[in-house]
Amino acid sequence: MMAEKKKATTKKTASKKPDTKKAAPMKQEVKKQAPAPAAKPKAAPAAEKAAAPAKAVSTTQQGDARVGVFICHCGTNIAGSMDIEAVQEASKRIPNVAFVDNYKYMCSMPGQTVIQKAVHDNKLTAVVVAACTPRLHEPTFRTATKDAGLNPFRFEMANIRDQNSWVHMHDRVGSTEKAIDAIKIAVAKAALLQDLHPKSVPVEKAAMVVGAGVAGMQAALDLAAAGIKTYLIEKDMSIGGRMSQLDKTFPTLDCSQCILTPKMVDVGRSENIELMTWSEVHEVEGYIGNFDVTIRKKARGVMTPKEAEAKGIVGGGCNGCGDCDGVCPVIKPNEFEVGMKPRKAIYINHPQVVPLIYTIDFDSCVKCGLCVTACGPEKRAIDLEMKDEFVKVKVDTVILALGYEIFPIEKKEEWGYKRYENVISSLEFERLICASGPTGGHLVRPSDGKTPMKIGFVLCAGSRDNTGTGKPYCSRFCCMYSLKHAHQVIEKIPGCIPYLFYMDIRSFGKMYEEFYYRIQDEGAKFIRGRVANIIEDPKTKNLHVMTDDTLLDRPIDMEVDMVVLAAAIQPSDDTNRTRKLFGVSCSMDGWLLEAHPKLNPCGTTTAGVFLAGVCQGPKDIPDTVASAEGAASAASIPIHMGEVELEPYFAQCIEEKCAGWGMCVNLCPYSALALVEKDGRTVMQVTEAKCKGCGTCGGFCPGGAIWMQHFTTPQICAQIDAFLLGGEQ
């Protein structure tokens, strides 16, 4: 560590020396540009700030910078909205530009060859590509720049497609002028670019999966199978997630439990998976390869055999016998059964929980101690005074599989959910029709316990709703599960007729359309129309579903015994909390934002954090599992590589300018900065591995003593000057 630091400082001083000569003309230029009468007192330090760090401009820049500008047509995407010839001619007049060319597709192999050839032939020191956006092709062109023999960071992109030709399609003059300015800005920065070297850091050989629904379980199993130690964090008492609440799955009609339970058992058994249920992510520090995650293990009140052993109770701990459950006097609705079945304050929410450990709901526990007595002196599993514990783990990569929750459908008041007893949600239907559910699989009306003979299914209940109350998106699996529900009632209740009120039946998957035909043949009735209103008959508690049959073009008033709302889904509040801990963005509807919707659907903008399952957007089970396997594969790459490359955008201290006040130290959100004694003065020092390169320190430092690599003050000032002061030759 010490040796490394020493090397870094010697390198820095070495790189500065030969440049003192060069700093002179630079200074002059800046002086010329700083007249600003109004901002005079402020402008002076700005000029100084801009001039001084220029000393550090890398030695590899021999003589004046020679920048090559490569303009991409992107087919007609760019060329169709601007005058490429004019852009090319204007680019030739920009200072430091030594070469200009254009090509139809710069990102293609021949396009990249143009760049490489030009760098060789014209002895270019930096490359500017005017094309799409650095968020798409910066890596591509950095590689091309590297292949041409330059440092990959001697590349700058001018965005003339996403932020120009595509948004000024009818303003040819305006977009041409904007493109020329964008190239000027890019060239100004390119001329001042330095060689940078990404740092490789060794990684932890461990991964973390947050959320243990089917996505999280699949991801964890895949990672574990690849030999990676995986922490699986679940906020609930059991793994399994939403899928464990379902009865059957479409279109194969597999029993959900039958295919899920073996996976749950595998997760519980896997040696490489450390399962942490009843736990939440509390705090996240670090970066790809070295995340420090603090997990809050919520007080469960019950010890596992392992925990009991650690406390010296040999052969103790919960074995899931349920003796405590019998004596507990507190009765609460069971959330797993959507409140349709009671549970105790000490409980498991369904018989297949993994791990099979009881949990105390401390919000309703009265601490009577009956369970402690029932548990007995041998197991001694129950500890009513248990407190939350915080566990720190180090992981390389993280997969977020945070799932979803049901949209509170009572917000759509016209359908009477929670007002009329016989209007239920699809999840309640799943529990009622499920053999392990509160009624043992007998579908009954909540109002009188009778078997319904006419059931209305309202699709798009809250989905595809742009009124502001519901969700504008399609929840993607409601059509299919409603078809499945129709099949189930026909199968279980002879003579029962399901009526499906739909907008469109979206049966887009493999064997889905065929399943739709099958349900039609089985006798389900389909009425195409959005349900306007549901009215209860106060005597019979039957429901009148009012809609417009848009195929027959007439209003419908259908009397049914029961209504099932195929409720929309939405990201939970917990998803929002967790994503912020990992610095993951979300889209407008709250689902987590992928790095690229098509080419990187599992990645996020935070390196080392991946998405699996519905938290990225509504998905059915096959798609969820596929995305989980994708995320697991992506998350295992850095672990198998053994090291990760960090972007070299970290801050450095220009020690001769540093006053040692330490104002930057407090600003840094990553505690990467510290004050140290050096040659008898106090200066700031950056821990490069901790610095993520936001530049907040550099934006504040009143002395201009912070050199923010790749976004240096001289570079940014040069960009501003290039646009506003022109500088055509």
Place this chain on the structure above:
Amino acid sequence: MSAPGNFPIPERGPGIWQPKIQGIVCNWCSYAGADLAGGGRIQYPPDVRIVRVMCTGRIDALFVLKAFADGADGVLVSGCHFGDCHYLEGNYKAAKRMFMVKRLMKSIGLDDRRFRMTFVSASEGAKWGAVITDVVATIRELGPSPLTEFKNK
């Protein structure tokens, strides 16, 4: 505020003033939002020129003042929504500085509507279009920066 995509293409030519607006935006939210506006072909006026930084926290108040000193008619700083910063809290720190810039502008007699900080997320392409349309309309209404006139005297 006029709807994005619903603006006339201004008359251009020698001697006709066009606003020069400097935009400084963060890589993770607003730059991505601007790219999304492109993907969605949301049309807005072309008068803003963007400089990309990793975080609005990087933006020194002097960058904004430098742009005005160089002759910008307006400056736009745009970053993530509060609580959504890729670097946790850079945008809070930037916002604090930008309030200072606004106060300073007022005290030197420069209309502080020429400078704006907005919050546009990576999924708000349409909002980006609306923001730019509004910023350009505001600057057009205010006319050329008095600093440019002062410099030309």
